[in-house]
Amino acid sequence: xxxxxxxxxxxxxxxxxxxxxxxxxxxxxxxxxxxxxxxxxxxxxxxxxxxxxxxxxxxxxxxxxxxxxxxxxxxxxxxxxxxxxxxxxxxxxxxxxxxxxxxxxxxxxxxxxxxxxxxxxxxxxxxxxxxxxxxxxxxxxxxxxxxxxxxxxxxxxxxxxxxxxxxxxxxxxxxxxxxxxxxxxxxxxxxxxxxxxxxxxxxxxxxxxxxxxxxxxxxxxxxxxxxxxxxxxxxxxxxxxxxxxxxxxxxxxxxx
Amino acid sequence: xxxxxxxxxxxxxxxxxxxxxxxxxxxxxxxxxxxxxxxxxxxxxxxxxxxxxxxxxxxxxxxxxxxxxxxxxxxxxxxxxxxxxxxxxxxxxxxxxxxxxxxxxxxxxxxxxxxxxxxxxxxxxxxxxxxxxxxxxxxxxxxxxxxxxxxxxxxxxxxxxxxxxxxxxxxxxxxxxxxxxxxxxxxxxxxxxxxxxxxxxxxxxxxxxxxxxxxxxxxxxxxxxxxxxxxxxxxxxxxxxxxxxxxxxxxxxxxxxxxxxxxxxxxxxxxxxxxxxxxxxxxxxxxxxxxxxxxxxx
Numbered sequence: 001x002x003x004x005x006x007x008x009x010x011x012x013x014x015x016x017x018x019x020x021x022x023x024x025x026x027x028x029x030x031x032x033x034x035x036x037x038x039x040x041x042x043x044x045x046x047x048x049x050x051x052x053x054x055x056x057x058x059x060x061x062x063x064x065x066x067x068x069x070x071x072x073x074x075x076x077x078x079x080x081x082x083x084x085x086x087x088x089x090x091x092x093x094x095x096x097x098x099x100x101x102x103x104x105x106x107x108x109x110x111x112x113x114x115x116x117x118x119x120x121x122x123x124x125x126x127x128x129x130x131x132x133x134x135x136x137x138x139x140x141x142x143x144x145x146x147x148x149x150x151x152x153x154x155x156x157x158x159x160x161x162x163x164x165x166x167x168x169x170x171x172x173x174x175x176x177x178x179x180x181x182x183x184x185x186x187x188x189x190x191x192x193x194x195x196x197x198x199x200x201x202x203x204x205x206x207x208x209x210x211x212x213x214x215x216x217x218x219x220x221x222x223x224x225x226x227x228x229x230x231x232x233x234x235x236x237x238x239x240x241x242x243x244x245x246x247x248x249x250x251x252x253x254x255x256x
Numbered sequence: 257x258x259x260x261x262x263x264x265x266x267x268x269x270x271x272x273x274x275x276x277x278x279x280x281x282x283x284x285x286x287x288x289x290x291x292x293x294x295x296x297x298x299x300x301x302x303x304x305x306x307x308x309x310x311x312x313x314x315x316x317x318x319x320x321x322x323x324x325x326x327x328x329x330x331x332x333x334x335x336x337x338x339x340x341x342x343x344x345x346x347x348x349x350x351x352x353x354x355x356x357x358x359x360x361x362x363x364x365x366x367x368x369x370x371x372x373x374x375x376x377x378x379x380x381x382x383x384x385x386x387x388x389x390x391x392x393x394x395x396x397x398x399x400x401x402x403x404x405x406x407x408x409x410x411x412x413x414x415x416x417x418x419x420x421x422x423x424x425x426x427x428x429x430x431x432x433x434x435x436x437x438x439x440x441x442x443x444x445x446x447x448x449x450x451x452x453x454x455x456x457x458x459x460x461x462x463x464x465x466x467x468x469x470x471x472x473x474x475x476x477x478x479x480x481x482x483x484x485x486x487x488x489x490x491x492x493x494x495x496x497x498x499x500x501x502x503x504x505x506x507x508x509x510x511x512x513x514x515x516x517x518x519x520x521x522x523x524x525x526x527x528x529x530x531x532x533x534x535x536x537x538x539x540x541x542x543x544x545x546x547x548x549x550x551x552x553x554x
Binding site for chain 1: 303306308309326327331332334336338340341342343344346347351355356358359360361399402403405406
């Protein structure tokens with residue numbers, strides 16, 4: 001894999017120079033703080049609005065929040081950040097070929113495998129660091145504000161969400177290895193997630209679908225155990241590995 | 257020794273045959289002009305030499321090593337300048353050359369000294385701005401610098417002057433000419449004056465194969481004769497003069513095609529005998545453009 005290390009360095013340099021590292025940093029920190037903040041502020045907001053609502057005939061009883069409310073907000077935020085991440089990264093590979101910036105480097109000995117794998121590694125490291133930073137902030141605030149036992153196993157839930165996001169990022173690189181434009185990459189990646197969520201309506205196949213591992217609150221509260229969704233976890237791992245392998249194989253065949 | 261040898265290369269895109277038994281070679285230390293009209297297959301040939309495109313059949317060797325499709329090891333001998341080079345706009349020229357040097361496996365100290373040397377050569381030595389603000393000519397010059405970073409034995413330039421203004425063209429030609437001291441050059445173009453200016457050997461690509469090849473002077477000599485241009489003193493007499501001298505009228509002047517020295521003497525004799533008033537008569541020097549037009553049948 002010729003040129004992996006210099007190209008990986010270039011990828012991080014690009015993230016920094018184009019301001020994307022700051023963008024992601026701000027997003028992850030903001031949503032890390034936002035989740036417990038929303039959970040903490042919700043009862044106050046309802047209290048403030050209750051008088052107005054009473055005049056309209058709506059009676060609001062006491063609204064309380066707990067650690068589960070904070071994590072519920074955290075997991076729904078993760079999906080939003082992942083969508084932003086996919087939109088930003090969708091053109092990473094396709095632009096190299098459509099604009100032709102990869103050509104001088106490929107003719108200098110950079111292997112195609114090194115090109116796509118260094119981009120994948122950069123994306124996974126950035127995403128993983130951001131996700132765990134986001135979780136760390138939410139965890140810290142949640143532990144500080146709520147000492148209740150509404151959430152029993154948050155770490156496995158976050159780990160599984162992380163696995164799902166890694167799978168989605170690998171699927172995105174699979175599409176990027178042969179797609180011509182970033183729009184095709186987004187449609188392909190979004191399409192796979194959409195099909196999974198549509199299929200998960202059917203109870204029969206639900207436990208096999210990787211999207212099931214993002215039912216994080218059920219896992220957090222102990223409603224679903226990890227063993228219940230073991231087939232989905234295995235399938236998510238298989239899709240992740242296959243996507244990465246095929247992205248390398250397909251980019252080698254890509255016409256320039 | 258030949259630094260590049262292309263033998264019986266075939267390539268088709270669907271039903272369209274682009275290369276049909278292309279054969280040529282480039283000797284070490286020369287500047288080779290690869291001439292052909294737009295769509296003749298020049299870029300396709302270069303991409304196959306670089307292993308970016310797969311040939312249907314044929315063989316290419318660079319410095320004696322066979323080219324393979326994909327990541328070909330022969331690229332270590334080659335520096336490539338694409339027709340419209342695209343770089344990372346957020347980098348400076350120095351940062352980009354460092355990336356190129358690192359990818360080719362050069363040492364940091366070597367990269368530093370070579371980058372400085374090359375940026376001076378291409379006139380970007382004092383340039384501190386990022387590449388996104390560069391003009392087309394500046395990008396082309398940086399393109400040559402990146403192509404030369406690892407001291408390649410063969411520099412391949414794909415129409416490096418086509419999109420440039422006359423000043424930019426001259427600069428690029430001067431740089432390529434200066435680079436010949438350390439590398440052989442393959443230079444594709446459809447601008448024939450550029451070829452006449454810097455190339456030693458040339459080949460005209462037509463219908464997927466080499467229609468004509470040799471040194472620039474050899475190619476010129478292959479024309480049977482050059483045209484004779486006669487401008488009558490009185491424009492009204494042009495048609496009459498053409499009839500008497502056995503020529504044709506083109507753009508208000510009398511043209512006698514492929515005129516030898518002997519024809520020239522006969523024409524002068526006729527002018528004198530018929531007392532034709534002539535303001536100018538010249539034996540136009542054969543140029544590549546005429547030859548190119550003849551080869552492509554226009």
